Amino acid sequence: MALLQADKLHPFWGRKYPEYTASYTNEALSVSLMAAHEPKVTSETINRIRELSGSRINTTVDHITLPMLTDLLGAIMHPQQLQLIAVPHLVSGCVTLMASIQPSALEYEYGYVCFCILVISLNACIMKHVGCLDQTIALMNNAAASQRLTTFWGASSCLIYQKSRGKQQIIPSELLDASMLGQLLKLLHRDEKLFFTVLKRTNSLGLSGLMFVLFTHLLRTEDHYRSRDDHFKEVIRPYSRIFWRYFIITPDSEAEEAALFDLHTRVTLYSRLYYDKPVDVEDSINLVQALNDRLNSPRPVSALIVPAMLRFVAPLVVPGCENLIPATIKRCIQILWDFLAVGYDPAYARQSVLNFLLYLRDMLMALKPPQFNDQPWIWEVVDHIINGDVLDLALRVFSTASSSNYDRSDMGGTEGQLFSATIEAYIAISELVPSRExxxxxxxxxxxxxxxxxxxxxxxxxxxxxxxxxxxxxxxxxxxxxxxxxxxxxxxxxxxxxxxxxxxxxxxxxx
CATH class of the missing domain: 1.10.287 (Helix Hairpins)
Incomplete structure (x- = not known):
């Protein structure tokens, strides 16, 4: 047992994933808010990290230890310390520290603590630039210690949601350094699977600010590449994959979800979520399970968000996660029916049901066994399709189209696609089970x-x-x-x- 623990504890980087994650949940971080921290020590650590800004790869970072970083993280979660970290060079220095860790930036506690400091600093920089950091600090001071971090993320996501579409540039120019953001994007994308599981376990970071900054980087670098394909491979695809992974596990916050969904509508215009390499079975299971957790969470799930999440997960469904799919299908059907029951925009309803049917088809086709051997999950799917009245669901939304919208000869329109998608979904179901049964x-x-x-x-x-x-x-x-x-x-x-x-x-x- 001692040997096992030693293997999981790096002498400089600390605990390995997943051991370190328990210390960085919302509950665990709230405890550190109770502790006192020495301002002088905090300032010294910040200055050392700032000095790394713009450093080359393989820069020596031995003078910045894990205890220094954990002390800094504990200190900056105190509202009065946020002014100290609203410095873009601190963000850049944290990227340098994360890049020093092998094989992955989030493999060890050191890298994750750096990432936490980076995200908090980045949000503080945006708040300071817009002029609302003092107001946020006041809100945090008035909140209970256990709610201060939640208050910070709420203020940040509200700012992103309200200001990101305006004419005002809310991101300090120093945060938009293309080299630094490009390196950060590569670090997060290099092990997107670990990025996803770490965030799901800790569930304590609000990343709408980071995602907005990286999306702005995506837009600003469009002209830096000779071809669109190069830009897609180097920037758009990495960004899309980490964005959607976070989108599925967005923390329990209406403001964060609203900011992410608003950003999603813009990201969608650039994304092509196909995969040109084999999908990891463990990763597929984790993604589908996370989707199911989100669909079944106490927080209401909008029928508009469901297709957005399915768009990412469906292409990653592979044999091995069959037992999870019936629950996915059942809950999606329930959410769509609930959407129709409370009043809805007919166009949104048609699009939502259309997307569900397309992704239902894709998931079932991906899981189609070589031969039928009476697997329970298949009959569960069939029963959910029957009990959920999926055909009735499709007919309900199809019939809301106006005469001017529906042209049977135009199968490329939403109504024509809905027509085809309904048929194709039932074809996919029919290919799972012998026809007579x-x-x-x-x-x-x-x-x-x-x-x-x-x-x-x-x-x-x-x-x-x-x-x-x-x-x-x-x-x-x-x-x-x-x-x-x-x-x-x-x-x-x-x-x-x-x-x-x-x-x-x-x-x-x-x-």
Whole structure:
């Protein structure tokens, strides 16, 4: 046991991941706020780190020890000390310290403490530049010791959310050093898997300020590269991957989530979240589990955020995380139905359901086994699709489109894509299970009988004058709904659909 502990304790960098993370949760950091710290020692450590600003790689950092860094971190969480660290060169010096650690900046406690100091300093710099640092310090002084750090992150994320789209430059120019931010981005992206798990375990840092600064770096460096592909590989892709990882595990803060979602709408324009290398199974499991934790957290989850998180996670789903996927699908369906129940913007609803169906398709295709052997997770998925009335969900939002929006010949529009995505999602489901067993599952649940009635209602109402759209009978929304139902029924029943349809028609006319 002693040997094991020795292996995990570096003589200079301290404890290794994951041992060190327990000391940097919100609860653990709140305790350090109670301790007294010597201002002179704090200033000396800050000055030593500042002197490293702009240093070359492999600079000697032995004169800055882990105890000095932990003392500094404890000190700067006291409100009265924040003015001392609102210095851009401290951020740059922390990047140099993080770069000195091998094999990864967050592998040891030393690197994580540097990262904490960096993030707090960066946010303090932005607050000071905008002129609200004193106000934040006052708010922290009035808060209980256990809430001071939360108050700081809340003030920071509110500032980012409110000011980031304005004309005022809220980032000090010294923080936008391209070399320093480029190095930091590489350090975080080099081991994005560890970046994700460390943040999830500690859950005590608000990174909206850092993400905004790095996004600004992304925009400012666009013209520095000869080709867009180079810029994408060097800046956009690394940034996108660390951004989305943090987005999934955003701390329990409405302000932080609002700032991240607002930033996400801009990041999305640049991101291409495909993966050109094999996905690590452990990483895939961690991501899906984190997504499930977020979807099931006490904090309400917006139906607009769900597709944003699925967009990142779905391409990373690989065999090995099958048992987690049913819970993901079940919760996503519940959130979308809740969204429809409380009143919604029809366009947002159509887009949200469309994205869910596309990512549902992608995840099921990624997990499709070579042959069916009655895996429980598959039947769980099928039952969630049945009990969650996914076809009804798609029809509800599809039918909210106006005649001017729906053009059946334009499959590239949202409505056309929703039409295709519904069919493709059920095709993906049908490829997991032998056709007869799947058909019987839906039949005994009462789906096929109910859908056949819907089918003929939509077919007839799509051609009657009272339901006819003004420009063309053939492009009626009701007609389109009928085609969706017919497509799904055909997938589930195959050639049996024709006979079933005729029997249902006779019943419908008789009724």
């Amino acid at each position: 799947l058909m019987l599952r839906f039949f005994y649940a009462g789906c096929l009988g109910a859908w056949s009635k819907c089918y003929f209602y939509f077919r007839i109402s799509g051609t009657e004058n009272t339901f006819r759209d003004t420009f063309s009978t053939a492009y009626s929304l009701n007609w389109g709904c009928g085609e969706i139902v017919a497509g799904v029924m055909s997938i589930l029943m195959g050639s049996k659909w024709d006979g079933f349809a005729w029997n249902a028609l006779i019943w419908y006319i008789a009724a």
